[in-house]
Amino acid sequence: MTENLVIIGSGPAGYTAAIYAGRAQLNPIVFEGFSAGGIPGGQLMTTTEVENFPGFAEGVQGPELMKQMRQQALRWGAQCITDDVIAVDFSQRPFxxxxxxxxxxxxAVIICTGATAKRLHLPGEELFWNNGISACAICDGANPLFDNAEVAVVGGGDSAAEEALYLTKYAQKVHVLVRSDRLRASKTMQNRLLSHDRIQIHWNCEPVRVYGDQVLRKLEIQDIQSKDLTELFVSGLFYAIGHIPNTELFQGQLTLDPLGYIHTEGKSTATNIPGIWAAGDVQDHHYRQAITAAGTGCMASIEAERWLAENALLIESATMNLSLV
Ligand SMILES: Cc1cc2nc3c(=O)[nH]c(=O)nc-3n(C[C@H](O)[C@H](O)[C@H](O)COP(=O)(O)OP(=O)(O)OC[C@H]3O[C@@H](n4cnc5c(N)ncnc54)[C@H](O)[C@@H]3O)c2cc1C
Structure with missing residues (x-):
């Protein structure tokens, strides 16, 4: 038997794709992933309050949001299997x-395997992850912890510059920690960063340890050349040192961009192989938000449904539905 559609991944992209595909009677199968401790739901399972997902005026806990998305997908007939996909063969049809x-x-396949933020794994980091330490200023910058406080951003590229500038909306001072003596960010971003009176750049340094009690209180940084240690009394530490897209499985089978994300065509979610789409953080290193992941999951599902119909591949499913009635 050949399925209509397999969705790989259970974050906002995967479940949204499943809801739309379920409603379109594609009977989708969702491989939710097992390696995150057997807990489906993707990155939002590791956070507390999500304040920017529309529809929740008072905010919503990340795990609760993902539970609701999963239940909605199940309600529309998605078959959710909490297992990792360990191999794919896209060289022939059916896949x-x-x-x-x-x-x-x-x-058809929709890939929604997400991305993982790079972390430094500093001593003490685990204690303050999501409670002072984060990899997303847009997600966490408005936390009252950072109101008029000092925070630090690690990184020297465009993402670090964007995070630092964003954080000036809340924090009284932003320290940017750069490993070398120059920024990799674009000239425009560099100018904005260097001219901001509440941003201080620390060159040739790296963070070595975090300290605190209930919350983050202090960060120790080290000069890479002299090895001198300096203390920064910050309430927040933001990593802007890149993400790793979860695309290892697809290397050599799909076109990836130079950063390893799945390349999608123009405004669509189509990959270079007809019948395969990619949605969410696995194909987006620009926005990286739950709502954009959900949005592209919706796009992928609509594109898959139309493609299956145009290629007369939906007959099996229609027959199956009829036999169930
Ligand atoms: C701590 C934290 C807080 C955040 N807070 C916010 C916020 O407040 N607001 C916001 O908009 N965004 C927030 N984000 C970002 C948001 O979580 C992501 O943009 C979003 O989850 C991306 O969704 P996704 O569906 O693309 O992928 P993910 O959520 O990364 O999900 C990917 C899924 O794919 C599965 N998977 C991977 N490989 C395989 C495989 N081989 N087989 C099967 N399954 C596989 C994984 O198990 C996972 O379920 C936060 C992120 C983090 C880490």
Missing amino acids: VITTDEQSIKTH
Whole structure:
């Protein structure tokens, strides 16, 4: 038997794709992933309050939001399997998706495997992750912890510059920690950073340890050349040192961009292989938000449904639905 659609990943992109595909009667199968401790739901399972997802005026806990998305997908007939996909074969049709337990043939695939923020794994970091330490200023900058406080951003590229400038909306002072004696950010971003009176750049240094009690209180940084240590009394530490897209599985089978993200065509979510789409953080290193992941998950599902219909590949599903009635 060949399935209509397999969705790989259970973040906002995967579940949104599943909700739309379920409603379009594609009977989607969602491989939710197992490696995150057997807990489906993606990155938002690791956070507390989500304040910027529309529809929740008072905010919503990340795990609760993902539970609701999962239930909505199940309600529309998605079959959710908490397993990792360990291999894919996109060289022939139907495509083959393999887990430890099974191999499934499918006409269409939507890849929503997300990305993982790089962390420094400093001593003490685990204690303050999501409670002072973050990899997303847009997500966490408005936390009252940072109101009129001092915070630090690690990195010297465009993302670090954007995060630092964004944080000046809340923090009284932003320290930017750069490993070398120059910024990699674009000239415009450099100018904005260097001319900001509440941003201080610390050159040739790296963070070495964080300290605090209930919350983050202090960061120790080290001069890379002299090895001198300096203390910064910050309430927040933001990593802007890049993300790793979860695309290892697809290397050599799909076109990836120079950063390893899945390349999608123009305004669509189509990959270079017809019948395969990619949505969410796995194809987006620009916005990296739950709502944009959900938005592209919706796009991918609509594109998949139209493609299956145009290619007369939906017959099997229609027959299946009729036989169920
Ligand atoms: C701590 C934290 C706080 C955040 N806060 C906010 C916020 O407040 N607001 C906001 O908009 N955004 C926030 N974000 C960003 C947001 O979580 C991401 O943009 C969003 O989750 C991306 O969704 P996604 O569906 O693309 O991927 P993800 O959420 O990364 O989900 C990817 C899924 O793919 C699965 N997967 C990976 N490989 C495989 C495989 N081989 N087989 C099967 N499954 C696989 C994973 O298990 C996971 O379920 C936050 C991120 C973090 C880390």
